[in-house]
Amino acid sequence: MKKITLSLSMLLAIGKLAIAQSTDIENKFNREEAISHFSYLASDELKGRDPIRPEIEMAASYIASEFEKYGAKQVPGATGYYQLIPFMMSTPPKTGEIVIDGQTYEQGETLLVLSGPDLEGSYELVDVGFGLEADYEGKDLKGKIAVSNVGAPDQMSPAALFSLGAEKIKLAKENGAVGLVEMFNIPSVPWQLVSRFLNRTQLTIDQGEAGDLPYIWVKDSKNSIKSEMAKGEMDEARFKIQKKTNQAIEGKNVVAWIEGTDPALKNEFVLLSAHYDHVGVGEPDANGDSIFNGARDNAVGTVAVINAAKYFAENPPKRSILLAAWTAEEKGLLGSAYFASNPLIPLKDIIFNLNIDNGGYNDTSIITVIGLGRTTADNLISEAVSEIGLKAISDPAPEQGLYDRSDNVSFAKHGVPAPTFSLGFTAFDDEINKYYHKQADSVESFDLDYAVKYWKAYILAAQKIANMSEKPFWVPGDKYEGVGKSLYGIK
Numbered sequence: 001m002k003k004i005t006l007s008l009s010m011l012l013a014i015g016k017l018a019i020a021q022s023t024d025i026e027n028k029f030n031r032e033e034a035i036s037h038f039s040y041l042a043s044d045e046l047k048g049r050d051p052i053r054p055e056i057e058m059a060a061s062y063i064a065s066e067f068e069k070y071g072a073k074q075v076p077g078a079t080g081y082y083q084l085i086p087f088m089m090s091t092p093p094k095t096g097e098i099v100i101d102g103q104t105y106e107q108g109e110t111l112l113v114l115s116g117p118d119l120e121g122s123y124e125l126v127d128v129g130f131g132l133e134a135d136y137e138g139k140d141l142k143g144k145i146a147v148s149n150v151g152a153p154d155q156m157s158p159a160a161l162f163s164l165g166a167e168k169i170k171l172a173k174e175n176g177a178v179g180l181v182e183m184f185n186i187p188s189v190p191w192q193l194v195s196r197f198l199n200r201t202q203l204t205i206d207q208g209e210a211g212d213l214p215y216i217w218v219k220d221s222k223n224s225i226k227s228e229m230a231k232g233e234m235d236e237a238r239f240k241i242q243k244k245t246n247q248a249i250e251g252k253n254v255v256a257w258i259e260g261t262d263p264a265l266k267n268e269f270v271l272l273s274a275h276y277d278h279v280g281v282g283e284p285d286a287n288g289d290s291i292f293n294g295a296r297d298n299a300v301g302t303v304a305v306i307n308a309a310k311y312f313a314e315n316p317p318k319r320s321i322l323l324a325a326w327t328a329e330e331k332g333l334l335g336s337a338y339f340a341s342n343p344l345i346p347l348k349d350i351i352f353n354l355n356i357d358n359g360g361y362n363d364t365s366i367i368t369v370i371g372l373g374r375t376t377a378d379n380l381i382s383e384a385v386s387e388i389g390l391k392a393i394s395d396p397a398p399e400q401g402l403y404d405r406s407d408n409v410s411f412a413k414h415g416v417p418a419p420t421f422s423l424g425f426t427a428f429d430d431e432i433n434k435y436y437h438k439q440a441d442s443v444e445s446f447d448l449d450y451a452v453k454y455w456k457a458y459i460l461a462a463q464k465i466a467n468m469s470e471k472p473f474w475v476p477g478d479k480y481e482g483v484g485k486s487l488y489g490i491k
């Protein structure tokens, strides 16, 4: 009996503590201030926070000055509150043309010049299989063009087609080639889609000299070019790639940190992150609006991180907090991926990433946590959300692969447990599509009472995780459990 009474009173004490935490956040939360951050970041003035437009700078400097104002500190190794990223902004060539065996391939139609300088003249073609290391053995590429297939025998997903590019360009260059032309022959990935996406201004991480080689995709679904080459009937092509512009620009992740209070646990970091970029300006909609304000995607998340900076700078938890506003998520997770490859805090010291990203919401009684249930801290997220008066649900559309499509995956794939805290949605329905990547995604169409609850729940969830006694980890059997074990040195 005694034992039971004790544990009951302990339970009551824990309950009171939980209530105290959420009440403290409720009391200290400044609604007007948070909404003013939100209105500014999603304002027309910032022109949709596009990393290839100058107005993104105003967003970055606003976030940095709020971090500073609230007392979050600069991260050692950063430039002030920024992690600077060398971006390359490139436009398609004015003329992009290759003539192979009497047939002309043109930019945007059956040809895409992806990177590199202009190229003119006739060059010999050499088949290099998939363009991987072994494919170059015994072949002379000096002054010639390497012709390969896109992807690799076991890697044909759209993501793999892109990510293999950098390594293949490097190999072609090392072997003396003057260009790399890949045959796009994958029926499962529609060329039209690829072409629409790539035949416009692109932002990539500047590869330096390694990227200094013309890199071209040619649509050849029937493999006719390579079979002609194999027959020995054709081994030359005429190139006319003119006026492609490649401009180095500087990108900025905004980062800061708050020291934890526990002498041992303060060496561990909980990363609170959200991307602050959006898709910029486009064609006007029916109302004549051409600015994509991106209130849901992802000004609301950026404000959540700013609010967390304010609360935790005044009320630090046991573990340290790393705050990050990523750039260029919409260009392919560039900012978060750059940080994960060039971490200012060692990744093994980042024990959890509570990321935020949003398409929209269709249910203001819930919060949707992408990946809920995959880590041992997730019960704390659910608890925090309930204490604010909402309910946490897991990803309702796993077939969309959302977990692997936002900044959290930049960390998850290195082993850091990393769910994404999203506005409440139960399906990708018309209500979501009304706003998702549309001009209508603005603060005017946002339920601000719901925003305030969302922001409070995020702080409370982060606080619980930063104070939990054991270190959070992936649940057994998770896709990222193995890489997590090697990151943290768990046997």
Ligand SMILES: [Zn+2]
Pocket: 275, 297, 298, 329, 357, 358, 359
């Ligand atoms: Zn987003």
